[in-house]
Amino acid sequence: MPSPAPADNTRFQHLPDFGGLDLLHYRYDGATYSRHVHEGYAIHVIDSGAERFHCMGASRVAGPDDIVLVNPDTVHDGQEEADGCRYRGFYPSPELMTSLAEAFEGNGLPWFPDPVIQDPHMAQRLRGLIALLEHGDNRLASDSAWLNVMGDLSRRYGRQRLETRAGGADHGAVRCVREYLDAHSSENPSLADLSELCGLSPHYLNRLFQREVGLPPHAYLVQRRLIQARRLLLAGLSPTDAAVAAGFSDQSHLHRHFKRALGLTPGQYHRAIHRNSARSYKPPCRPAPYTAVPIYGNETP
Structure with a gap:
């Protein structure tokens, strides 16, 4: 001690x-x-x-x-x-x-x-x-x-040499994991959970998923959460509520990933969307005079 x-x-x-x-x-x-x-x-x-x-x-x-x-x-x-x-x-x-x-x-x-x-x-x-x-x-x-x-x-x-275990030959493993992450994007699964789901070893699944999808499972899950957060912001939820509902640990976590992906913060996105939607449409007092426009260059209406 x-x-x-x-x-x-x-x-x-x-x-x-x-x-x-x-x-x-x-x-x-x-x-x-x-x-x-x-x-x-x-x-x-x-x-x-x-x-x-x-x-x-x-x-x-x-x-x-x-x-x-x-x-x-x-x-x-x-x-x-x-x-x-x-x-x-x-x-x-x-x-x-x-x-x-x-x-x-x-x-x-x-x-x-x-x-x-x-x-x-x-x-x-x-x-x-x-x-x-x-x-x-x-x-x-x-x-x-x-x-x-x-x-x-x-x-x-270490003295023990570790080699990658190839795992099963299930070609649907990646599709199975993607579908699961799409449907459970607000959850926080482990690689062991996904491994049990598709029957591959965790390390092999991680490599296979990245090779086929272009992102490792954890990065793919973040992107699914970003998509869900954007939908929730469009639906009117605050950035704080959207972060929690989409599976992010807090608003700052969403803020970091959202700005990295979209170039603006969730708060900026939320304000811009709902400021524009709050504006009521007002037609002009007088309609503009109608002017016929030819569809083709040599045609007259």
Whole structure:
């Protein structure tokens, strides 16, 4: 357990709907971790400063953009090596990592032989994954990023090699998933839900869907929600009500995607539509004089 640290040094989030995953942003600020183990994995990225810890029989140092990978039931400690050490990460359970392996041709939990990995590009991808998981407004996006990022991390740095599982040969799988997303665009399904629906593995379905549709399932779902939100705005709903009814987490979420797609905000769209529809039509006081116009150049009416 760490020594006591100010509350503002820690930002913690528990995701019960994502395999009970724990997310953590932490700043050492003089605190130290005594020797301890985790039931699951400890995976984090150093944002600034440096961390020193003892793990797997040796002293390790991780600096900015380094990735720390601690396996389950592995004794380790931790302290600040350089001032201002901050990291962000998560603690996936063995069950969650087993589910990851099952999406590929894996036959067991990944084991990371190197506690410190120097891979700035992968570190940035992990940061992006954490940001998606923290917001949690699109489960398909979180699932897709989890499979892609954690699958690559396990393939590159784990001892167990993960290969893509081809899945079934159902040519109607993509059509089935599209029809489901069209009919349930306000819901927030997971890749596992869609996988069970069509009989393909989650990772294979994600790749197949993107290849045939041009968008991964989570991006396709956002577009369906945008279509529904636009219809609701046309029907008179406020941007706030339209966002919730269409399946967006809140108005700011709709605002971001709507402006990116249409070039104006939902509020601007709503005001323009209903300002124009509120104007009553008034005919001119005097009809304009009728002038016959030839249909063809040399004809007279």
